[in-house]
Amino acid sequence: xxxxxxxxxxxxxxxxxxxxxxxxxxxxxxxxxxxxxxxxxxxxxxxxxxxxxxxxxxxxxxxxxxxxxxxxxxxxxxxxxxxxxxxxxxxxxxxxxxxxxxxxxxxxxxxxxxxxxxxxxxxxxxxxxxxxxxxxxxxxxxxxxxxxxxxxxxxxxxxxxxxxxxxxxxxxxxxxxxxxxxxxxxxxxxxxxxxxxxxxxxxxxxxxxxxxxxxxxxxxxxxxxxxxxxxxxxxxxxxxxxxxxxxxxxxxxxxxxxxxxxxxxxxxxxxxxxxxxxxxxxxxxxxxxxxxxxxxxxxxxxxxxxxxxxxxxxxxxxxxxxxxxxxxxxxxxxxxxxxxxxxxxxxxxxxxxxxxxxxxxxxxxxxxxxxxxxxxxxxxxxxxxxxxxxxxxxxxxxxxxxxxxxxxxxxxxxxxxxxxxxxxxxxxxxxxxxxxxxxxxxxxxxxxxxxxxxxxxxxxxxxxxxxxxxxxxxxxxxxxxxxxxxxxxxxxxxxxxxxxxxxxxxxxxxxxxxxxxxxxxxxxxxxxxxxxxxxxxxxxxxxxxxxxxxxxxxxxxxxxxxxxxxxxxxxxxxxxxxxxxxxxxxxxxxxxxxxxxxxxxxxxxxxxxxxxxxxxxxxxxxxxxxxxxxxxxxxxxxxxxxxxxxxxxxxxxxxxxxxxxxxxxxxxxxxxxxxxxxxxxxxxxxxxxxxxxxxxxxxxxxxxxxxxxxxxxxxxxxxxxxxxxxxxxxxxxxxxxxxxxxxxxxxxxxxxxxxxxxxxxxxxxxxxxxxxxxxxxxxxxxxxxxxxxxxxxxxxxxxxxxxxxxxxxxxxx
Numbered sequence: 001x002x003x004x005x006x007x008x009x010x011x012x013x014x015x016x017x018x019x020x021x022x023x024x025x026x027x028x029x030x031x032x033x034x035x036x037x038x039x040x041x042x043x044x045x046x047x048x049x050x051x052x053x054x055x056x057x058x059x060x061x062x063x064x065x066x067x068x069x070x071x072x073x074x075x076x077x078x079x080x081x082x083x084x085x086x087x088x089x090x091x092x093x094x095x096x097x098x099x100x101x102x103x104x105x106x107x108x109x110x111x112x113x114x115x116x117x118x119x120x121x122x123x124x125x126x127x128x129x130x131x132x133x134x135x136x137x138x139x140x141x142x143x144x145x146x147x148x149x150x151x152x153x154x155x156x157x158x159x160x161x162x163x164x165x166x167x168x169x170x171x172x173x174x175x176x177x178x179x180x181x182x183x184x185x186x187x188x189x190x191x192x193x194x195x196x197x198x199x200x201x202x203x204x205x206x207x208x209x210x211x212x213x214x215x216x217x218x219x220x221x222x223x224x225x226x227x228x229x230x231x232x233x234x235x236x237x238x239x240x241x242x243x244x245x246x247x248x249x250x251x252x253x254x255x256x257x258x259x260x261x262x263x264x265x266x267x268x269x270x271x272x273x274x275x276x277x278x279x280x281x282x283x284x285x286x287x288x289x290x291x292x293x294x295x296x297x298x299x300x301x302x303x304x305x306x307x308x309x310x311x312x313x314x315x316x317x318x319x320x321x322x323x324x325x326x327x328x329x330x331x332x333x334x335x336x337x338x339x340x341x342x343x344x345x346x347x348x349x350x351x352x353x354x355x356x357x358x359x360x361x362x363x364x365x366x367x368x369x370x371x372x373x374x375x376x377x378x379x380x381x382x383x384x385x386x387x388x389x390x391x392x393x394x395x396x397x398x399x400x401x402x403x404x405x406x407x408x409x410x411x412x413x414x415x416x417x418x419x420x421x422x423x424x425x426x427x428x429x430x431x432x433x434x435x436x437x438x439x440x441x442x443x444x445x446x447x448x449x450x451x452x453x454x455x456x457x458x459x460x461x462x463x464x465x466x467x468x469x470x471x472x473x474x475x476x477x478x479x480x481x482x483x484x485x486x487x488x489x490x491x492x493x494x495x496x497x498x499x500x501x502x503x504x505x506x507x508x509x510x511x512x513x514x515x516x517x518x519x520x521x522x523x524x525x526x527x528x529x530x531x532x533x534x535x536x537x538x539x540x541x542x543x544x545x546x547x548x549x550x551x552x553x554x555x556x557x558x559x560x561x562x563x564x565x566x567x568x569x570x571x572x573x574x575x576x577x578x579x580x581x582x583x584x585x586x587x588x589x590x591x592x593x594x595x596x597x598x599x600x601x602x603x604x605x606x607x608x609x610x611x612x613x614x615x616x617x618x619x620x621x622x623x624x625x626x627x628x629x630x631x632x633x634x635x636x637x638x639x640x641x642x643x644x645x646x647x648x649x650x651x652x653x654x655x656x657x658x659x660x661x662x663x664x665x666x667x668x669x670x671x672x673x674x675x676x677x678x679x680x681x682x683x684x685x686x687x688x689x690x691x692x693x694x695x696x697x698x699x700x701x702x703x704x705x706x707x708x709x710x711x712x713x714x715x716x717x718x719x720x721x722x723x724x725x726x727x728x729x730x731x732x733x734x735x736x737x738x739x740x741x742x743x744x745x746x747x748x749x750x751x752x753x754x755x756x757x758x759x760x761x762x763x764x765x766x767x768x769x770x771x772x773x774x775x776x777x778x779x780x781x782x783x784x785x786x787x788x789x790x791x792x793x794x795x796x797x798x799x800x801x802x803x804x805x806x807x808x809x810x811x812x813x
Contacts, residue, residue, distance in 0.1 A: 035062045038075035039083060059087045059100070059113070069096035074142065076102065076109040083113050086125045086146075092136030094158065100129070102141035102164075110165070114145040122147040122173050122180045128166075131156050139164060147173050148185045150204075155192040155217075163201045163379070170208030170232070184208025184232055190241075191215040198222045201377045201402070207231045211254065216240035216263070222247070224371035225402045227353050229253050235277075238265045238297075247371035248272040250353055250401040252345055257318075258308075260292040267300035271369035274343050274355060274401035276309045289315035289323060303329075305337045305366040305392070307400050316340065337366070337391075343401065351378060354403040357385055362405055367394030376404035383407055384480065386437045409436025411486040413444070413458075413474035417493060423463055424495045424523030429472055430459035431486065438479040447471040447490075467494040498522035500566045500574040502531075514554060514580055518547030522568040534560040580630075590788035590795070592775045593636035593646035595623060600775025601646075602788075602795055604811055605634035610648065611811055616777065616797065618809040627661055635660075637681045637690030639668075651679035651694075658692055672705050682725040682734030695723035702736055716754055726774040726783025728753045728761075739785075742768030751785045765798055778802035 035050035039057050046061035048054045055075065056062045062072040069092065075081070092098035102111035113128040115121075128144035128151060131137055135157040143165045144150030150169035153159050170185035187207035190197050194217060204211040204226060211228035214221050218241040225248045228235040235251035238244045240263035251258040251273060258275035261268055275290040290308045293301060298320050308316045308326070317324040319332060329335045343355035355361055362385050366372070375381055382398045383406050390396030399405055413431035420426055433442050444456040447470040453460075456474075464470060469491050476484045501519040520526060529542040533552045542548040554560060563577040588604035588611075595601040596614045603612030603621065607630040611621035625648070628634065632650035639647045639660045649660040656673040658681075673679075673694035684691040684704045693704040700717040717723075717738035724737045737753035748764040751772070755761070766787035773786045777797045786797035786807075797807040 033070045035066055035070060035072045036075065037062050037072060037083075038077055040077045040081060041075070058085055059083050060085055063087050063089050063100070066090065066098050068092040068098060068136065071099040071101055073101050073103045074111045076104045076111045079109055080112045080143070081109065083111065084115055084125060085113065086127050086130055087113065088130045088132070089134055089137050091134040094136060097136040097138045097158070097160070099138040099140070100142070101138075102143070104141075110143045111141070112143045112145065114143075114150070114169070115147060121175065123175060126181065127152050128169070130154075131159055135159075138162065143167065144169060147171065147180055149187065149189045151188045153188075153190045153194055153197055155194060156197070157195045159194070159197040161188065161197070161199045161202060163377075165203045165205070166207070167203070167205045168207075169204075171206075172208065186210040186213035186237075187228075187231070189213040189215065190218045190221060192217045194221075195219040196221075198224070198371075199226060200224045200371075200373065201226065201379070203227045203229075203377070204231070205229045209233045210237040211235045211251075212237070214238040214241045214244050219243060221245065222371040224248055225373050225377050226250075227252075227377060227402050228258075229353060231255065234258070234260045235275075236260065237262065238268065239263045241265050242267045244268045245371040246270045246273065247369050248365065248373065248400065248402060250274045250276075250343075250345070250355070250377075250403065252276040252353060256288040257292045258290045260294075261297035261301060262292075262294050263296055265294070265297040265301070268297065268302075269370050270301070270303040271305045272365040272372065272398075272400045273306045274309075274345075274361070275306065276343055276345060277311065277314070289318040291316070292318040293320065295320040303334045303338075305364070305369065305400065306335065307339055307341060307343055307361045307364075308335075309340050309342055337364075339364075351403050355399070355401055355405070357388060357405050359388055360391070361400050362388045363397040363399065364391045365393075365398040365400045367392060367396075367398050372398070377402040380404055380406055383482075407436040407478055407480065407482050408434050409439065409476050409478045409482050409484050410434045411442070411474040411476040411484045413472055413486040414488045415472050415490050417490060418461070419493070419523065422523075422525045425464040425467065425492050427462050427464060427470075427490050427492060428459050429456075429462060429488075429490075431474055431488075432458065433474060433476045433484075435476065436478050436482070440477040440479045442474070442476045445473045445475070447473065464490075464492045467492050495523045498524070498526070498566060498568050498572045498574045500564050500576040502562075502564050502576065502578070504562060504578055504580045513551050516550045516552070516562065518564070520547065520564070520566040520574075522566070522572070522574075524568040524570045524572070526566050527569040528567040530565045532563045534562050588790075588793075589634055590771055590773045591634045591636055592773050595636075595646045599777060599779045600783075602773060602775070602786075602797070602811075604793075605632075608632065610634070613809070613811045616795070616807050616809060619811075621811050628659070632659075633679055635679045635681055638688070639690060641689050643689070649681075651677075653677065656694075670705075673703070678723055680723045680725045680736075683727070683732070684734050686733035693725075697721060697723075700738075717752070722772055724751065724753075724772050724774045724785070726753075727776075727781075728783055729755055730780075730782035731756060735783075737774075739772035741770070742766075744768060749787065753785075763798075766796065773797070777807060778804060 036052050036055035037059050038055040041055050043054045044057040046057050050056045050062050066072050115125040126148040128146050130152050132154045138160040140162045145168045150166035166187040169187045172179045172181045185208050187204040209232045211231040222245045228251045231254040233256045235254040235258045237260045258277050290310050310316050315323045317329045339360040341358050341360045345353045382404055384397035392398050411433040415429040418426050418428040443452040443454050445452040446462050448464050472488045474486045499521045503517045505515040525545045529547050532539040561579050565575040567573045588606035591603045591605050592600050595612045601612055601614050608626055608628040610625050612623040614622040627648045628650035635649040636646050638645050643663045651658050653675050658670045660668050672692050677694035677696050680693045680695050681690045695702050702714040704712050721738040721740050724739050725734050728735045740750040742749050747768050749766045751763045753761050770787035770789050774783050784798050784801045788795050793810050799806050
């Protein structure tokens with residue numbers, strides 16, 4: 001019967017423990033005595049000598065060359081590296097075996113020998129290892145999955161099969177709809193004139209028939225500390241093989257009996273095993289008791305210290321052909337220390353079929369049993385559970401079955417750099433620990449020479465003394481001397497520089513008061529601020545982490561250099577400076593644009609602050625914002641296609657540069673003109689957005705910058721005139737004009753507006769001291785004029801073109 005339940009189980013940990021008195025120690029070979037196999041190495045060659053630099057490509061090539069005392073190391077450089085081959089081995093010598101050892105690159109990678117997961121014809125690779133007519137051979141640390149026996153040992157002596165996984169072996173696959181072999185087979189089979197074979201610490205899962213078969217002719221076989229699970233028939237079947245030792249195995253969920261001594265297998269030993277079968281989906285009968293010993297095998301056979309837990313309604317023992325209850329079995333002089341407790345097999349301590357801590361199974365094995373190992377299937381030592389009384393022999397605390405319950409003491413640590421303001425070298429260390437059966441303490445060492453802390457409450461923060469790489473170690477110790485350590489590497493970055501900086505603001509009030517806002521920073525706390533206002537007054541010194549909130553009153557009309565020096569609490573400092581031109585109170589510069597409706601709105605620009613009136617009546621400004629600096633000249637326009645009709649901008653006369661704010665908040669700068677020019681952007685090209693332009697009063701020169709970078713010029717007006725731009729005729733594009741202030745106090749101003757045909761119309765409006773404004777005040781789709789009178793902060797907008805009264809109003813802030 002074929003059962004395929006478990007796929008991809010990790011290979012067992014290779015151990016070097018002695019198995020009873022007849023089993024050789026698995027010793028590591030010197031590097032000079034190692035032959036390397038790695039099929040995924042680009043340099044591999046079966047014609048070479050198996051060096052690490054040029055390994056063999058196939059295991060068989062190494063098996064053909066290996067000498068007594070040498071080890072063939074088989075690499076798994078990829079996930080489940082598959083060697084689709086049957087390996088036929090040659091002999092070693094007593095004390096110098098030939099060893100085949102799987103070498104995983106990582107714990108989850110294994111050497112897979114076999115054919116089920118490949119495209120190779122399974123008929124060409126029936127077995128993983130064929131050990132026939134040889135002696136002194138060890139196979140360890142490989143995964144075997146084959147259509148027939150994973151390992152077939154025939155007519156061979158002093159063979160060790162240790163810490164392998166035999167999975168889904170013996171399940172006959174079809175080839176073109178026809179079975180490749182006559183019948184299913186065991187996972188491991190020992191047959192013929194075979195002697196002194198040890199099968200230890202293997203995981204034998206889902207075999208086609210028997211998990212481990214010891215057949216007629218095999219002598220002095222030791223089957224110890226294996227997991228035998230989900231076999232098609234029996235777990236362990238010994239047939240006509242007297243003196244076989246079956247010790248400390250976990251045998252579970254096999255279709256028929258767990259351990260069977262058949263024919264004449266007298267003088268055998270069955271001790272410290274866990275038998276926990278499930279026949280729910282398999283054949284059922286008295287012959288399928290957990291432990292079956294034939295009539296020809298009872299003589300001299302000893303069965304004791306086993307946990308035999310049959311499933312409901314199933315037999316525990318069959319002795320000499322008669323089903324026995326536990327009481328009847330004891331009456332025969334067998335199983336005096338046996339019990340039927342539920343081992344509750346499940347995943348624990350990294351093993352899928354580990355038993356749980358139960359009385360009668362934990363700390364209850366016979367340490368003097370033949371074949372008993374000092375370590376379990378994972379190579380872990382025997383452990384004394386403090387909560388369960390010791391009922392075994394020897395130390396008294398070896399467990400039954402293949403797995404030894406370990407103290408759950410453990411530690412896991414991780415961490416990461418976590419710089420905070422004022423704590424640039426801070427890290428967070430997190431993790432967990434299990435104090436186990438009996439904790440002797442837990443410590444956390446930060447790896448920087450500071451004293452470790454005991455019983456840390458994780459997560460914790462820690463400030464390192466300097467940048468660098470540190471190893472954090474969390475150590476848990478038990479009273480039984482177990483030590484579990486977990487480490488993590490933390491990289492602490494270099495501390496950044498201290499930066500000095502401040503912003504200078506200016507307010508239009510009754511006196512020229514300038515405000516300063518600190519923008520300094522340091523990874524360490526800033527401890528001192530020194531600000532020099534640059535006008536001869538004493539510097540302001542502020543000690544402490546909070547910067548001073550400062551204002552300072554200057555004389556009007558001068559440029560001052562303000563400087564600041566900051567110090568952090570680690571003795572570092574930095575300085576910065578900025579210049580500020582101080583102006584006194586002023587009424588502001590008039591601006592116009594389509595800020596919020598179909599008509600033109602007016603507003604004031606005052607040292608970077610904008611105040612706009614939507615209604616054009618005396619009232620508080622409808623819209624306030626900030627953009628620009630003192631000394632800038634305001635401009636308004638649609639700077640980008642699809643943008644708002646009134647996007648803000650400024651012209652900086654000192655550098656002759658436009659700074660324009662776009663719809664996404666970014667600012668573009670465009671140099672154009674010369675210092676002293678006046679900005680006059682407008683719809684010069686009638687293409688949906690404004691073009692930049694300047695007017696040079698000293699030359700009465702208009703210069704328009706087009707989208708392609710070309711510049712056209714026009715001379716109009718006289719030196720001293722001020723430019724105005726609007727659509728005087730409702731033609732859809734900008735037209736030019738000039739504003740000529742009155743010649744004397746009280747004299748009227750003159751607007752001269754130039755039309756497309758070159759003609760000029762003039763109009764008088766306002767008086768000397770006024771500033772010009774132009775716009776469509778009443779939604780007539782053409783531009784007319786107005787004035788702003790700074791002395792009274794009054795706008796007067798001509799509405800004659802709409803046959804309405806002029807608009808006269810003030811904007812208050």
